[in-house]
Amino acid sequence: MTLRSSSTLRHVVLTGLMFVPLTGCFSERSFKVDFDKIQFVGNEAGSPPSSVRAWARMVHSQLEHLLPLEDRMMGPLTTEELTDANGKPVDVLAHFMKKKEYLHTLIGNAMGISHTAQVTGDTHCMDEPAPPWIGFDDIWVPINDRLSLSGRMGWAKRDGRIIPSDCIVILPGLLGDNMRVRARDIGQMLVEAGHHVLAPRVSRTREDRSQIWGHGLQLRCP
Numbered sequence: 001m002t003l004r005s006s007s008t009l010r011h012v013v014l015t016g017l018m019f020v021p022l023t024g025c026f027s028e029r030s031f032k033v034d035f036d037k038i039q040f041v042g043n044e045a046g047s048p049p050s051s052v053r054a055w056a057r058m059v060h061s062q063l064e065h066l067l068p069l070e071d072r073m074m075g076p077l078t079t080e081e082l083t084d085a086n087g088k089p090v091d092v093l094a095h096f097m098k099k100k101e102y103l104h105t106l107i108g109n110a111m112g113i114s115h116t117a118q119v120t121g122d123t124h125c126m127d128e129p130a131p132p133w134i135g136f137d138d139i140w141v142p143i144n145d146r147l148s149l150s151g152r153m154g155w156a157k158r159d160g161r162i163i164p165s166d167c168i169v170i171l172p173g174l175l176g177d178n179m180r181v182r183a184r185d186i187g188q189m190l191v192e193a194g195h196h197v198l199a200p201r202v203s204r205t206r207e208d209r210s211q212i213w214g215h216g217l218q219l220r221c222p
Contacts, residue, residue, distance in 0.1 A: 025114040028121030030181050033189040039063065053079050119182050130179040135191060136199075151200035152178060154191040167196035177201070 041062050049055035056078050064072060074096055083089055093100055102108020129138075133152055141149040156165045168190050170183055177183075178199055187197045 026117040028181055029118045031119075031185050033185065035193075039066065056080075119180070121180060130177065133178075133184045133187060133199075135188060136197075149200050151198050152187070154187055154197040156191055156194050156196050163194070165194055165196050167198055170197060170199045172199075172201075 041059050043049075043058070049058055057080060060076065060078050064076065067076065077090070077092065077095065081090070082092070099108060103112070106113065132138075133154070136152040136154040139151060139153045141151070143149055155162045157163060170187055170190075172178070172180070172183065178201065183199055187199055190197045
């Protein structure tokens with residue numbers, strides 16, 4: 001076999017070397033929360049942020065030091081920094097020194113691919129519901145005659161009794177649903193910390209039946 005160039009050989013060698021340590025990194029993982037390592041964010045200004053963007057800026061300024069050195073050197077971008085002073089979008093790929101044609105390759109984006117695989121997995125709620133979450137109940141919340149909210153509810157309790165507390169809603173987000181281990185881990189952590197948690201799936205009903213959007217399931221609404 002004849003290799004066309006030395007660069008081709010380098011790519012083959014690099015791919016082989018990277019594949020060995022990364023073979024175990026492309027599967028979904030559980031990310032349990034260590035309460036001893038939680039860092040609280042304080043409101044240094046004394047008044048609550050006026051917007052989500054202001055909140056993100058405040059949080060970033062207090063937690064940036066926890067990022068890996070390489071990420072800090074590149075300079076993370078908050079929402080406000082995605083446009084320049086003239087309102088034009090910044091070149092995100094150039095900022096993080098990435099090439100579009102290599103984003104789906106191990107050579108150009110090994111960490112990005114492995115991290116995506118670890119939090120998204122390869123299973124979905126297409127043919128059957130997600131496995132139960134310990135301490136959570138599957139519930140229906142009627143909104144109106146045609147719309148109901150289906151989701152998983154975790155109640156914060158003390159001595160076996162439900163306590164007054166805020167309820168945090170976990171939205172699936174990109175590439176997510178209640179099948180995801182990361183959603184389960186976050187929900188269970190928040191309940192353990194004393195919050196009620198709802199992980200919803202929005203459904204539209206027709207008579208007494210409901211179809212979960214995007215999951216191909218038919219569930220009967222009580």
